[in-house]
Amino acid sequence: MPDQPTSLPLQTKVSLTLLVLIGLFIAASYVILGLVIAPAFDDLEMSAARSDLKRGEMALQTDLDNLEALTADWAPWDDIYSYVLGASPGFERSNLARVTLENLSLDLLVIFGNSDRLMWGQVLIDGKERNLNELGILSPDNPAGSLLTSHRSADNPTAGIIATNLGPMLISSRPILKTDNSGPVAGALIMGQFLNDARLARLRERTEVDLFWSFGATDDSLPLAAGDIEFSTRESLISGQMWLEDIHGAPYLLLQSSTPRSISSLGNHTVDVALLFLGIAGLIVTGIVWIMLRMTILKPIDRLGKHMRNVRQSGDLSQRMDKLSYDEIGRLARQFDDLTGAVHEARQALLDQSFKAGKADTAAEVLHNIRNAMTPMINGLERLRRAFKVTESLRVEDATSQLADPECPPDRKDKLLEYINASFKHVARVGDDATEDLKIATSQARQIEGILTDQEKFANVAPVSEILKVEEVLGEAVHVIPKEAQPEIGLKIPGDLSAMTVKAHRIGLLQVLGNLILNAYESIQRCKGAEGRIHFEAELEMLADEPMVRLTVRDNGSGFNESTSKMIFQRGFTSKTKGESTGLGLHWCANAIAGMGGRIRAESPGLGQGAEFHVLLPAAQGG
């Protein structure tokens, strides 16, 4: 058999393919989660950080709005209007006191009359009153002072963040008008709140954002335009910062927020968990697929391959697969079994036909040659018969008796002598011809003997051996018994013979077993009155270290005595009456079994007690 290119087993290929697939699946999951899911969490986290900073800004703006609202509540008021114009001196006594600042949560309250005339003012830091001049923002020569202490029109308020010498503060200044917002502008009302740690704490509390601020721009801290937002990401948090302008429009308050990276942390954890889940799920699915493939495809294909190998190695085409499924592979296995079955039957038929054809050819040749050889012999004998028939009609006796008669005339005596002489000559010629014909007959007889001798040579050619199931051969051999007689004699082939196989010439074994079964049947028939039984057994045994199958045919027929057992396999021996013998004879059976490398022996307890014939044959592979 030529070398075939080696390849990985199918099971290994499938396993490797599944491993590669699960690897690709996990890698794809990792990439998708890393490139799509995780950045989404990062974006969400950045959005949250932006939202935190905006909330801080909005909270600060709300404080400023509240301050403006308070200023807008006080500034257009007839009472304060009158006070600023000097028409209501009691207003100061009843409304302008330290308690007013405390009630309004103000750190600064200042009232100016026209021409920057300070009417009343008070500034508190941590509950302590400080001099207004310490602020450094209310003097007319200060750029802020002109924005705060005087308003050219009714709709010219000032609000925002401002730097003072006492600290940054939210400040709001409005023109003092009448309650109905009519003028003319009588002065300016200024309210302020320091942007101190307490306010920052309240902002943090309100916004639930970790806020920071710093004031005043430096060269390093001015990378951004006012209103722009910048984020910096660290391992555990995202820092955002933005500049807020003071009342002069210059960047002054750097508002910062710190947002913990809980979202990205949650995202990373989610991605890790998802990866772990997908990996485990992929492995489980791969495992299930592998098991399913193995159960439904790989294992059946492996079984089919082993079955095919067994059939090829053993040459036993009668082998069949058991427990076949009904899927495509099961159907394939059945088709293979059907194919080997058909080949098995075809081989059997071919062997039978070949055997019969061989026998027929041989018989034809022998018939032709023997008949050809017999033809001259028969014709020679025919000539002899005719010649001797003529001699029988010769009347030599009559002629000699007439010669002895003294009254016989001389001329008749001459004719009689001529007749006798001619008769003897004829007899002599017949004798010569007969000798020649007998020579021919002898020669032809030798020729026939030569033909038979040639046939004897061919008789020694060993027949083809094959692996045979004992059960099948027996099943075929029992057909020698008439079908209607089989139930009567309890003929049964036990199931345990199915595992037994022998190596033998099928037709020869069939004829031997058929002969033994027929002998048993006839023996039972001779033993009238008994309930006939023919029993078969087969078992393995060793003969000269060679595994053999011993096949026993046992009957309860007429049996035989000891003297018969010594002659039972001799040529020409038969215990049957003349004309009763129908089989091939046990002598032939013994020779046939010996030709197959086996042995045969017969046993009987005695006449009328049945008999056993044991046939030993070489066991095939697996016996």
Add this chain to the structure above:
Amino acid sequence: MTTVDNQNFIRVLVADDDEQVLECYRDAFGVDHQAGQIEALDALAADLFDAEEVCKDTPKFDIVACNQGLDAIRQTAAAAEKGAPFDVIILDIRMPPGIDGVAAGSEIRKIDPDVEIIFVTGYSDIPVTELKRRVPPPARLHYLNKPLSFTQLADDVVTMVREH
């Protein structure tokens, strides 16, 4: 059609691969060397013992023998050309190494559609129906198995020719 000519000869062609069988044919269809001696004896016996002399009208055979089918075809063609066709052709079926008797008979039938053909064989695996199909007509086809008496065959040939 020639049957028995003026000299009372019946023309017979025999083809058989066995020389000894051919010799038997020659004996059966040839000249009986003892015939004159027996006739003289019969004449003497009739004169001496008042026995009846057998008056014989024994036909004579003109026999041609060959051992291959192709030779038989050639002989048939040659005889037909000479205007002296055979009355009877006896063919063996198995004549190795050449063509078998059936193939030869089939060709012979094409040359001489009226000749009586007798197949004589020790064994044939060709059924008689097949022979009749391949070498028609069935009425002029005969089949005999060896061994057989050639003397009897010679008598049958005479009857066959005379009835023809």
